Amino acid sequence: MTKSSPRKKSNVFRSVAAAMFGVQSDRNRQQDFSQPSALPFILAGVVFIVVFVMILVGISQLAAG
Structure with a gap:
């Protein structure tokens, strides 16, 4: 297995966001x-x-008024 280059910060956040929403x-x-x-x-x-x-939390506080 070859080593790949480290991922950029933006790619890490994009990857984490995609994984959190289940679309990775x-x-x-x-x-x-x-x-x-x-x-x-x-x-x-x-x-x-x-x-x-x-x-x-912010949205719920706005909705609760």
């Missing part, structure tokens, strides 16, 4: 799993979830 392509998933470290994906996932929850 098999080719991208294989590329993600071939990366030398899972840390960028873990950090991007945590950031994505925190932002998503903050958006949901």
